[in-house]
Amino acid sequence: MAKALLVEFYDQLPEINEGGDPKKWERKCHNALNNFKAVVQKRYIEGTLQRLLQHGNERSRRAASLALGVAGTMDSNHLLAEHLRDDDMIVRTLAGDAMWRVWFRADAEANNKELQRLMKIRNREEALAGYDTLVRKAPEFAEAYNQRAVLLFKMKEFQRSAIDCEKAYKLNPCHFGALAGMAQCFMNLRKPRMALKAFRESHRLNPNLHGVEQAIRELESVLGEERKDDRI
Numbered sequence: 001m002a003k004a005l006l007v008e009f010y011d012q013l014p015e016i017n018e019g020g021d022p023k024k025w026e027r028k029c030h031n032a033l034n035n036f037k038a039v040v041q042k043r044y045i046e047g048t049l050q051r052l053l054q055h056g057n058e059r060s061r062r063a064a065s066l067a068l069g070v071a072g073t074m075d076s077n078h079l080l081a082e083h084l085r086d087d088d089m090i091v092r093t094l095a096g097d098a099m100w101r102v103w104f105r106a107d108a109e110a111n112n113k114e115l116q117r118l119m120k121i122r123n124r125e126e127a128l129a130g131y132d133t134l135v136r137k138a139p140e141f142a143e144a145y146n147q148r149a150v151l152l153f154k155m156k157e158f159q160r161s162a163i164d165c166e167k168a169y170k171l172n173p174c175h176f177g178a179l180a181g182m183a184q185c186f187m188n189l190r191k192p193r194m195a196l197k198a199f200r201e202s203h204r205l206n207p208n209l210h211g212v213e214q215a216i217r218e219l220e221s222v223l224g225e226e227r228k229d230d231r232i
Helices: 002-011 022-028 031-042 045-056 058-071 072-085 091-102 109-119 124-137 142-154 156-169 176-188 192-207 212-223
Strands: none
Touching: 002 031, 002 045, 002 058, 022 031, 022 072, 031 058, 045 058, 045 072, 045 176, 058 072, 058 091, 072 091, 091 109, 091 142, 109 124, 109 142, 142 156, 156 176, 176 192, 176 212, 192 212
């Protein structure tokens, strides 16, 4: 019954295309998605959604992935990561998007809101000071380190950015974004072997990242390394 009901609400949403951008899709079905969120938050607990993701059919897994993006916590982080290699491309897309949503609300509500506020600040020095305060206040909040790394990268502070990426990854071993960011830092620091290692690990976690496989191939070519099937 719960499975059919969740899928019923999911089926009221406009279809997302394979390989589509979840952000564009969200804008397209804004009102319907708000209704879906309200239903999920009112009717479902996280454990039920996890079971649907693990044992449901294709459409159930899609619905559960989307729902965990709404209501999931870090308790679903590793399970969602497993579905980055789901047989269904749409499940993979929704699972990746859900992980980012979970990461952004992984700490206390006040710290989550502060992170969102800092991301909107245009003055980089002001934003950096805010991130410094936030990570001191919430030293286990991986996404705070990751977003500070993004800012430091924009400021061309590549070494400091790489350090924050590494911290985010240590706190959240599923953080493919932090690994990809670390690889970009190493590229700018002219450390191609370290970049290749980070790109490979990022691809291992999430083989759907745009441009990462190509970056791996190019670095392997430059470094004279032969590609192995178990790497990408």
